Amino acid sequence: MPKTTLPGLDETTVGLDSVLHTSQRYLASAYDSVSGLIETTYPILRESRPASRGRLTDTEQDIFRAAVVFSGAAIDTVFKEALRNCLAIQVEASESARDKYIQFVMKYIQDGPNLDTKNVAILLASRESSDILTRAYVESLTNSSLQSRNQVEQSLSALGLKGEKDLYIDAKRLDPLFRARNNIAHEMDMTPSSARGQGKRSRRERIISEYVDMCHTGLNYCQRMLNRLQSTLYFPE
Numbered sequence: 001m002p003k004t005t006l007p008g009l010d011e012t013t014v015g016l017d018s019v020l021h022t023s024q025r026y027l028a029s030a031y032d033s034v035s036g037l038i039e040t041t042y043p044i045l046r047e048s049r050p051a052s053r054g055r056l057t058d059t060e061q062d063i064f065r066a067a068v069v070f071s072g073a074a075i076d077t078v079f080k081e082a083l084r085n086c087l088a089i090q091v092e093a094s095e096s097a098r099d100k101y102i103q104f105v106m107k108y109i110q111d112g113p114n115l116d117t118k119n120v121a122i123l124l125a126s127r128e129s130s131d132i133l134t135r136a137y138v139e140s141l142t143n144s145s146l147q148s149r150n151q152v153e154q155s156l157s158a159l160g161l162k163g164e165k166d167l168y169i170d171a172k173r174l175d176p177l178f179r180a181r182n183n184i185a186h187e188m189d190m191t192p193s194s195a196r197g198q199g200k201r202s203r204r205e206r207i208i209s210e211y212v213d214m215c216h217t218g219l220n221y222c223q224r225m226l227n228r229l230q231s232t233l234y235f236p237e
Helices: 021-047 058-093 095-108 117-125 129-142 149-158 165-187 192-196 208-232
Strands: none
Touching (some): 021 208, 095 149, 117 129, 149 165, 165 208
């Protein structure tokens, strides 16, 4: 049986002293888990069945489904940690990040067409109004599961990566991973007809190369984002 492997990630440029170190650690942990499922757990399970050929069994599919969930979780965690640790830096250093921040502030102090007088009063009365706004901004971007291309693009813009056109173009390649992850996490990967019917519960089936490509695309996209963000971080003297 040919060895099933998960390709490696781009080399990281995130150092141990970087504010992105925690995000990098999360990504490395996710990669280890996904590669372990694909390169170690699956082969052991495969060797335990008599037929060396044929499509994946239900249990084997579950191994790869778990890899998809880990990969989706990596995108969520890596991006959110980057947002928590870098937004305050980027809104001061990046014009495009600052523009997105100002748009948020405008919405924050509005109540429909009118001013939200309570929020305005809180800001005016506080010595730390900037910190209040930054915390609210971070929360608005991280308080829900990040599992869509739109959320990825929104996060890129907030982080001041608007000029990194290739990241926006390649974000569409995350769509298959997001769809599969959501089907697995929210619908047990059951087909619509099976979920509504009776008898045997059929689930979506995919080939190994689909799973591996989805997982690697998602994980390596995170690495590319971290490397690009690292190169844009600015710390004034």
